[in-house]
Amino acid sequence: MWWSWPSPQYSQGKRRRFGSIRQLKSGRWQARYRDPSTGQLRSAEDTYATKRDAEVALTHIEADITRGQCADPEAGKVQFGDYADAWLKDRKLADRSRERHESVIRLHLLPTFGGRPLSSITTAQVRAWRTARLAAGVGEPTVVKAYQIMRAILKTAVDDELIRRNPCRVKGADRYDVPERPVLAVAEVYAVADAIAPRYRLLILLAAFTGLRFGELASLRRRDIDTTNAVLMVRRSRAEMQNGALFDKAPKSDAGVRPVAFPTELLPDVEQHLDDFAGAGRDGHVFLGPQGGRLRRSNFRDDWIKARKKAGIVTGVHLHDLRHTGNTLAASGASLRELMTRMGHSTPRAALIYQHMVNGRDREIADRLGSMIRETRGGDVAP
Known part of the structure; x- marks a missing residue:
C-alpha cells in the first residue's frame, strides 16, 4: 500500500500534529517531517519495519527539534574516506604513529567503508567487516587497531554532529587477549x-x-x-x-x-x-x-x-x-x-x-x- 504525501495520517483516530508516515513499495515505513529552520521536507535517516516503529522515530525527531538537537540529514552524506583523511590531518601524532594510522586506514578501512556515507554505516556492517578481516587471516592485533581507529574517527563525526550515533558498538572488538610471553632465566x-x-x-x-x-x-x-x-x-x-x-x-x-x-x-x-x-x-x-x-x-x-x-x-x-x-x-x-x-x-x-x-x-x-x-x-x- 502506498500512502501519498501530504495526505493526512492518523494514529488512534487523531490527525498527526507533527510529520507524516507512509508505507513504501518495499513494505517498510518511512517517517517524514518539515525542517523548522528551512521548511524543507525531510525523511528520517532510516526506514522501519512497522508503522509503530516509524511513529516512535518521528516522536524522537520532534523531541530533538524541540531541544535543538536535530542533526542535518545532509551532513551524514559525507563519505567515510574523505572524512577519515581530514580526521587524520587534524590529529597531533608522531611521524611513526601517523604512518601507522595511514597504513591501517588505507589497507583495512577504506576498501570496505571508503566510499560509504557516514550515516549509512551500521553496527551490523562493522561487525561483518571485522569478521571478514579475521577470516581473511589478518592478525587480531591489527584488526583491533583498525577497529579502534575507526571508532575514534566516527566518535569525532558524532562530535561534529554529522551522525547521531557511533556504529562501532561491537562488544569486545577493541581488545584481544595477549598471549603469555616467555621469560628467560x-x-x-x-x-x-x-x-x-x-x-x-x-x-x-x-x-x-x-x-x-x-x-x-x-x-x-x-x-x-x-x-x-x-x-x-x-x-x-x-x-x-x-x-x-x-x-x-x-x-x-x-x-x-x-x-x-x-x-x-x-x-x-x-x-x-x-x-x-x-x-x-x-x-x-x-x-x-x-x-x-x-x-x-x-x-x-x-x-x-x-x-x-x-x-x-x-x-x-x-x-x-x-x-x-x-x-x-x-x-x-x-x-x-x-x-x-x-x-x-x-x-x-x-x-x-x-x-x-x-x-x-x-x-x-x-x-x-x-x-x-x-x-x-x-x-x-x-x-
Missing part, C-alpha cells in the same frame, strides 16, 4: 649474550636487566650512561619509517624520560663496550651497526636469531621478550608504582628526581637483579 640471557656478536653483547644484557625497549637502547648516547652510579638516563627512542628513514624522538609521554639503574655486576661489560664499540664523543651512540652506522632492527635481527639458536633457546622468543624478562625479574619485591616508573609507562606518579632514583628503590631493584646474576654466574662477574 638469567642463565639463558647470558647464553644468548655469549653467543651473539661482541658488539651486541651489552645490548642483550641491558635489554634483560633494565627492561629498556630496543628503540631506547638504540638511541642511547655515551652521556646517558653514569658508570659511577650504574644508571642509564633514557631521554629518547629510535623510530624507523617505512621508507627506511631513522630518527631519534622524544618518548610518547613524560614517563618515558627516566633514569634506570642497572646491576653493578654489568659495569665491566659496560666499560668494555664503551671502549671497543661505542661512537666517539659524549654524543656518540652506545650501539652502532656492523659498519659503524646507526643501529637498525633489520641489521640486528639476523644476529639475534643466530645467537638464540646457538644458545639453544626455543624458537618464538623475540628480542622484546628480554624486556618482559627484565620486568618479570624486577617485579619481586617492587611496588606497582616502582615497576611502572622503571618501565617508562605513563601513570599518575610523584615527580622523581635523578638522585632520589639512584639512591632509592630503583637501585634496590637493580641490586636484586645483580644478586641473581651472581648466583647464576658465580665468579664470572665482579662483586
